[in-house]
Amino acid sequence: xxxxxxxxxxxxxxxxxxxxxxxxxxxxxxxxxxxxxxxxxxxxxxxxxxxxxxxxxxxxxxxxxxxxxxxxxxxxxxxxxxxxxxxxxxxxxxxxxxxxxxxxxxxxxxxxxxxxxxxxxxxxxxxxxxxxxxxxxxxxxxxxxxxxxxxxxxxxxxxxxxxxxxxxxxxxxxxxxxxxxxxxxxxxxxxxxxxxxxxxxxxxxxxxxxxxxxxxxxxxxxxxxxxxxxxxxxxxxxxxxxxxxxxxxxxxxxxxxxxxxxxxxxxxxxxxxxxxxxxxxxxxxxxxxxxxxxxxxxxxxxxxxxxxxxxxxxxxxxxxxxxxxxxxxxxxxxxxxxxxxxxxxxxxxxxxxxxxxxxxxxxxxxxxxxxxxxxxxxxxxxxxxxxxxxxxxxxxxxxxxxxxxxxxxxxxxxxxxxxxxxxxxxxxxxxxxxxxxxxxxxxxxxxxxxxxxxxxxxxxxxxxxxx
Ligand SMILES: CC(C)[C@H](C(=O)O)[C@@H](O)C(=O)O
Ligand code: SF4
Numbered sequence: 001x002x003x004x005x006x007x008x009x010x011x012x013x014x015x016x017x018x019x020x021x022x023x024x025x026x027x028x029x030x031x032x033x034x035x036x037x038x039x040x041x042x043x044x045x046x047x048x049x050x051x052x053x054x055x056x057x058x059x060x061x062x063x064x065x066x067x068x069x070x071x072x073x074x075x076x077x078x079x080x081x082x083x084x085x086x087x088x089x090x091x092x093x094x095x096x097x098x099x100x101x102x103x104x105x106x107x108x109x110x111x112x113x114x115x116x117x118x119x120x121x122x123x124x125x126x127x128x129x130x131x132x133x134x135x136x137x138x139x140x141x142x143x144x145x146x147x148x149x150x151x152x153x154x155x156x157x158x159x160x161x162x163x164x165x166x167x168x169x170x171x172x173x174x175x176x177x178x179x180x181x182x183x184x185x186x187x188x189x190x191x192x193x194x195x196x197x198x199x200x201x202x203x204x205x206x207x208x209x210x211x212x213x214x215x216x217x218x219x220x221x222x223x224x225x226x227x228x229x230x231x232x233x234x235x236x237x238x239x240x241x242x243x244x245x246x247x248x249x250x251x252x253x254x255x256x257x258x259x260x261x262x263x264x265x266x267x268x269x270x271x272x273x274x275x276x277x278x279x280x281x282x283x284x285x286x287x288x289x290x291x292x293x294x295x296x297x298x299x300x301x302x303x304x305x306x307x308x309x310x311x312x313x314x315x316x317x318x319x320x321x322x323x324x325x326x327x328x329x330x331x332x333x334x335x336x337x338x339x340x341x342x343x344x345x346x347x348x349x350x351x352x353x354x355x356x357x358x359x360x361x362x363x364x365x366x367x368x369x370x371x372x373x374x375x376x377x378x379x380x381x382x383x384x385x386x387x388x389x390x391x392x393x394x395x396x397x398x399x400x401x402x403x404x405x406x407x408x409x410x411x412x413x414x415x416x417x418x419x420x421x422x423x424x425x426x427x428x429x430x431x432x433x434x435x436x437x438x439x440x441x442x443x444x445x446x447x448x449x450x451x452x453x454x455x456x457x458x459x460x461x462x463x464x465x466x467x
Contacts, residue, residue: 004268005269006267023161024160026159028125029125030126031126031154032110033059033096034060034063035065035084036064037129037146038128039087040147040148040150041128041147041150041151042154044148045154050155051155052095052096053157057157059118060090060096061106062088063109064407064412065084068377068405068417080414104382107381107383108347108351108406108408110218110222111348111352112382113135114135114243115383117244117247120249121244122139122262122266126150131144132145133222133229137220137233164199164231165275166274167202167275167276169279171184171209172207172208172282173284174282176285181216182219182349182445186445190288190298192227193227194295194296195227201232201233204234212234213354214243215354217234219352221233221234222348222430287300287462290432294433304334305331306331328442336460336462338424339424339458340425340460342373342423342425343372343374343401345376345452346428347409348408349429351380351383356448358452359449361467362453363456364399372458376404377404377406378404384405399455404417410429411430412436413436413441418441419437420440420441421440425437426450426455427445432445450463
């Protein structure tokens with residue numbers, strides 16, 4: 001008999017009820033609540049006269065709309081200010097722990113969940129945010145949900161869900177010089193497409209994984225949703241356990257030992273069968289750059305902008321033309337010749353300490369191009385403090401970058417950090433949709449090292465020539 005995949009193990013352990021149509025009612029262990037997606041859920045709760053069933057299983061914090069200059073902070077607009085204030089009021093009203101922007105534990109939900117040890121292996125964790133897949137790096141079943149689902153989790157601590165198919169994504173070989181996990185996941189998405197993972201829970205496996213830190217695994221799982229998959233997972237190993245030990249919300253003492261015993265079983269059985277399979281030959285990768293308006297429109301740094309007439313599929317050809325028009329790019333241009341105006345280093349994809357270290361190592365002792373304005377935004381207050389302890393802030397400031405406070409910042413145009421019309425940005429975030437970083441703004445997704453190198457030269461460039 002076939003064994004179970006990691007996804008199936010955690011799923012089965014959380015089924016409360018099985019419905020005739022194949023849906024399952026799942027028990028939800030933990031819920032992260034942010035300001036953009038929660039107002040309707042709290043309103044529904046209040047309208048129905050319901051209380052939150054287990055307030056201690058939820059943490060609320062604002063990240064999307066918070067200004068990243070906190071002193072004399074002004075909000076981008078009335079909506080942003082209202083969202084943050086409503087979250088605070090709703091959380092207090094419902095006895096949910098609220099982490100304010102000036103709290104030392106503050107940050108982007110997907111950065112602080114793991115930092116606090118709120119994200120734990122074997123659990124189900126949800127948030128009204130599509131990048132909740134990030135937490136799957138800890139061998140937990142984490143996925144983004146909609147506002148009405150948030151209301152269900154509040155009042156019942158359960159969710160009715162359809163079980164996904166499973167996809168094994170094998171990463172093979174060591175990371176070459178100058179190549180990072182960001183390049184792995186961008187390359188996977190360009191290979192299988194932005195819809196390649198639809199209906200599937202991805203599990204990243206293979207010889208590359210044991211060498212990846214938790215920070216790197218989170219970057220990997222963060223972008224599962226950009227391949228169309230709500231879930232991205234990595235099995236538990238010593239790296240996972242070492243990261244979590246002694247974190248504030250992680251179990252302690254005998255409970256820790258008991259938990260570890262259970263968590264060690266959180267890997268797919270040898271005999272497990274996945275519904276589909278993809279392979280990334282990591283050892284042959286080069287640094288990647290997205291050049292279009294979907295993360296799948298990505299190529300290696302040595303490539304050129306494609307010619308739409310070479311695309312045989314008419315629908316794809318039309319989309320390609322439209323992307324290049326929006327991006328203001330001419331077919332045949334070398335990616336390395338594209339001049340940029342701005343650099344953004346941050347987000348829940350690449351705003352963690354290792355990312356900042358990597359970017360700092362490229363710009364140390366140098367100065368960014370006079371044509372570029374650069375911004376570094378740590379993913380959390382703790383990340384910011386740790387970076388300052390190592391002097392990374394000084395390296396960035398000396399190089400001409402701005403050093404901001406934690407938040408989603410220019411990953412998404414919901415706060416003051418935005419691109420203006422036609423501004424071009426090398427960004428470490430995860431989405432390059434039209435208008436994502438500000439109306440008319442043009443985004444190139446890259447790794448932190450690649451973003452740092454682009455800041456130095458004023459154009460997209462190959463980081464391998466700068467380290
Ligand atoms: C605003 C929020 C709900 C959204 C998401 O669902 O992911 C945002 O975080 C994003 O990255 O696009
Ligand atoms: S940093 Fe970007 S991707 Fe992550 S939660 Fe915020 S807006 Fe979404």
